[in-house]
Amino acid sequence: MHKNDKLLVIMPAYNEANNIASVITELKSTELPLDILVVDDGSTDATAEVVSCLDVHLIRLPFNLGIGGAVQTGFRFAVQNGYDIAIQLDSDGQHIPQEIPKLLKPILRERVDMCIGSRYLQQTEYQTPLSRRIGMIFFSIINSLLVGQRITDNTSGFRAFNRRTIEFLAENYPIDYPEPETIVMLGRNGFHIQECAVNMRKRKSGESSITTLLSFYYMFKVLLSITAALFKTFRKTGALSL
Amino acid sequence: MTLRIQFLSLIFSLGTAAIVFELIRKRRIMEKYSLIWFGSAIVLLILTVWKDLLEKFATFLGIYYAPSALFTIAAFCGMAMLLHITVVISRLTEQNKTLAQEIGLLRHKLQLLEQNDQSV
Numbered sequence: 146m147h148k149n150d151k152l153l154v155i156m157p158a159y160n161e162a163n164n165i166a167s168v169i170t171e172l173k174s175t176e177l178p179l180d181i182l183v184v185d186d187g188s189t190d191a192t193a194e195v196v197s198c199l200d201v202h203l204i205r206l207p208f209n210l211g212i213g214g215a216v217q218t219g220f221r222f223a224v225q226n227g228y229d230i231a232i233q234l235d236s237d238g239q240h241i242p243q244e245i246p247k248l249l250k251p252i253l254r255e256r257v258d259m260c261i262g263s264r265y266l267q268q269t270e271y272q273t274p275l276s277r278r279i280g281m282i283f284f285s286i287i288n289s290l291l292v293g294q295r296i297t298d299n300t301s302g303f304r305a306f307n308r309r310t311i312e313f314l315a316e317n318y319p320i321d322y323p324e325p326e327t328i329v330m331l332g333r334n335g336f337h338i339q340e341c342a343v344n345m346r347k348r349k350s351g352e353s354s355i356t357t358l359l360s361f362y363y364m365f366k367v368l369l370s371i372t373a374a375l376f377k378t379f380r381k382t383g384a385l386s387l
Numbered sequence: 388m389t390l391r392i393q394f395l396s397l398i399f400s401l402g403t404a405a406i407v408f409e410l411i412r413k414r415r416i417m418e419k420y421s422l423i424w425f426g427s428a429i430v431l432l433i434l435t436v437w438k439d440l441l442e443k444f445a446t447f448l449g450i451y452y453a454p455s456a457l458f459t460i461a462a463f464c465g466m467a468m469l470l471h472i473t474v475v476i477s478r479l480t481e482q483n484k485t486l487a488q489e490i491g492l493l494r495h496k497l498q499l500l501e502q503n504d505q506s507v
Contacts, residue, residue: 184491206487206491218492225492
């Protein structure tokens with residue numbers, strides 16, 4: 146690891162007052178040299194109040210933008226403040242902070258642009274709800290075909306990005322259900338993607354953002370976005386993306 | 388085309404143009420978004436007044452009943468407007484998102500500055 150690499154953990158949060166404090170405490174206890182940024186996506190509960198007592202960066206969006214808009218705010222913050230690596234981590238406790246070094250390794254040592262923490266690369270303790278498994282296999286096949294490399298966990302939001310990728314995503318990031326689409330966007334634009342096996346927990350409390358009722362809409366919408374991402378032109382950023 | 392339909396169509400297209408003009412005058416819509424409305428109204432007006440043109444157009448399309456061609460064109464204009472509006476909404480949504488993000492980033496920066504001020 147370069148000594149001077151600046152690391153930022155981006156935590157999008159929407160109504161996570163019950164979970165977020167323990168995630169941040171856990172994150173700090175890893176003693177990794179990283180800054181923490183919580184993007185409060187217009188929460189209606191006490192998320193912002195809880196976070197503001199915890200000595201981390203807090204950005205409060207004036208209204209709810211959706212997960213993509215919140216994460217992109219984090220990328221913009223990382224660009225503006227000169228971070229070299231960004232790690233995306235859910236605020237609900239599903240992602241385990243101790244696993245972060247696994248994500249960083251490929252980026253620091255193998256010139257990977259984005260590293261995805263995958264639940265399915267190896268047999269792990271994580272149990273996927275049945276309803277989501279079908280959709281995941283579906284995206285796995287589609288994205289693997291489009292990107293030309295096997296991606297096992299397309300919906301995982303536990304990811305690390307290098308500077309070049311942060312700059313690209315600060316300009317181009319999907320608004321809702323961004324994870325599968327981002328893989329196609331990056332994969333088709335010459336970014337190096339790699340997965341590494343990580344453990345995840347079941348959600349502590351609160352609802353997953355994808356309910357069974359919405360899953361059909363979700364699949365259709367993402368399929369459309371992925372198809373569009375194949376043909377879209379993206380805003381290039383500076384010389385670094387050349 | 389019967390005189391009654393022609394009359395109705397005339398009222399409709401003139402009425403549309405008048406309402407749009409009134410809305411511009413009251414600054415309820417911007418000129419650049421009114422153009423597509425005026426365009427549609429004028430096309431309908433021309434085809435209503437110039438009966439031969441409508442007949443020729445209908446024959447060209449293989450529509451036997453000329454007023455049907457008028458409705459077809461009206462429907463097409465309606466679609467064009469909706470598409471235009473969808474484009475505008477998408478652009479506004481994108482700009483709105485960027486603004487919200489910038490506000491969040493600026494607020495954070497402001498807060499840091501205020502904290503620094505207090506500690507000095």
